[in-house]
Amino acid sequence: MATHIQHTVKKLISHYPWTTSPLIVGAPMKVIAGPALAVAISNAGxxxxxxxxxxxxDLEPSLQSAASLIASSPSLSKFSSENQMLPIGVGFQTWAGDLDVASRVLEKFRPSAVWLFAPRDGQRELDVWAKRVREVCRGTQVWIQVPSVREAGEAMGSEERPNVLVVQGADAGGHSRSQGAGIVTLLPEVYDAVNQGLEIERQVPLIAAGGIMEQRGAAAVLVLGATGVAMGTRFLAAREATINGGYQRHVVEASDGGQNTVRTQLYNWLRGERNWPAGWDARGLVNESWRDHEKGVEFERNRELYIEAAKRGEEGWGERGRMATYAGTGIGLVREVKGAGEIVAEVRDGIGRVLALSNEL
Ligand SMILES: Cc1cc2nc3c(=O)[nH]c(=O)nc-3n(C[C@H](O)[C@H](O)[C@H](O)COP(=O)(O)O)c2cc1C
Structure with a gap:
């Protein structure tokens, strides 16, 4: 595995030269991960x-704004002008995406990576997206986030095999498959399925996601075969996130995520999203909407209460609120709001200390 790590670290650094190893990735959280958050994360390496x-x-104005932020960062603007490419990535939920709109905007702005997730029609749909991305944006790498060993194998066996595979464990906040495994078992099994026995040049970098909030979790997944980590929930508490203050406060205040988050369709439905592909749902914080649902309150009544809560601004959120507060089981480890750059540096620098400790065992 040591050779795999060395090789994939080199691969990633050569494509993303502004980054520092181990790679810390900000996951493409719908609406919340906007240009300010993405650029702040890249700016910190x-x-x-x-x-x-x-x-x-919304993608075009978003990338326009990211391009302006990048232009005012010395290290990022150097990469961007030398490579005619933005030092950030863009994520799509392919089931809900518009490939024509996406490819027009991608061609214009050329992000360094495109992350594909949640197809309605499995690997076939991901192949169509990956092929188009590669046609319109030569040099942009395709990342695919998978929630299972089967889907990891399908992605790596396809004609449009991704450059990077993001392995999403069941602790993840937001959407995933209703049925899933924790990252501690999922990641090594995916590693064996897709990389074992393959010549080194064909081995794919794995990025671990789901439940990683800080350096201890990050160090653990690197030992399991990941070349980097992706975090979503931790960045909900970043100053640059596009997030309601009540949402952010709930994430910081909540703890014991196994008990205080649930994986359910309820929050999708309350938001009016009834179209998610079969077999997917989302993890969010327990609040009054969930408690009423559990008590048997009819969905229509629950939705009326949700709509009223939505009008109350920050007060609609929180333990006693009703809004869909997507977050992962790691919430108890997210204790304060910080700058995204500070979070990246803290986790990355902390990994070395945790791994040095393990040498003492
Ligand atoms: C609020 C929220 C929104 C998310 N939206 C997306 C999304 O639009 N596309 C996507 O690929 N993943 C999305 N995710 C999942 C992340 O890609 C990632 O798998 C997850 O955040 C990792 O687990 P963690 O939350 O424990 O860090 C979202 C996660 C959260 C918390």
């Missing part, structure tokens, strides 16, 4: 992804 907007047409 990580790789920030912009998430899907409320509508596919």
């Amino acid at each position: 990580g790789l920030g992804f912009i998430g899907p907007g409320a509508s596919p047409t």
Whole structure:
């Protein structure tokens, strides 16, 4: 595995030269991971992804704004002007995306990476997206986030095999497959399925996601075969996140995520999203909407209460609030709001200390 790590670290650094190893990635959280968050993460030597907007047409203004922020960062603007490429990534939920709109905007702005997730039609759909991305943006790498060993194998066996595989464990905040495994078992099994026995040049870098909040979790997944880590929930508490103050406060105040988050369709439905592909749901914080659902309150009544809560601004959120507060089981380890750059540096620098400790065992 040591050779795999050395090789994949080199591969990633050569494509993302502004980054520092171990790679810290900001996951493309819908709406919340906007240009300010993505650029702040890249500016600290990580790789920030912009998430899907409320509508596919939000991508263009979002990338325009990212390009302006990048222009005012000395290290990032150097990469961007030398390579005619933005030092950030863009994420799509392909089931809800618009490939024509996306490819037009990608061609214009050329992000360094495109992250694909949640197809309605499995690997076939991901192949169509990957092929188009590669046609319109030569040099942009394709990342695919998978929640299972089967889907990891399908991605790596396909004609449009991704450059990077993000392995998403069941602790993840937001959407994933309803049925899943924790990252501690999922990641090594994916590693064996996709990399074992393959010549080194064909081995794919694995980025671990789901439940990683700080240096201890990050160090653990590197030992399991990851070349980097992706965090979503931790960046909900970043100053640059596009997030309601009540949402952010709830994430910081909550703890014991196994008990105080649930994986459910309820929050999708309350938001009016009834179209998610079969077999997917989302993890969010327990609040009054969930408690009423559990008590048997009818969905229509629950939705009325949700709509009223949405009008109350920050007060609609929190333990006693009702809004869909997507977050992972790691919430108890997210204790304060910080700058995204500070989070990247803290986790990355902390990994070395944790791994040095393990040498004492
Ligand atoms: C609020 C929120 C929104 C998310 N939206 C997306 C999304 O639009 N696309 C995507 O690929 N992943 C999305 N994710 C999942 C992340 O890609 C990632 O798997 C997850 O955040 C990792 O687990 P963690 O939250 O424990 O760090 C979202 C996660 C959160 C918390």
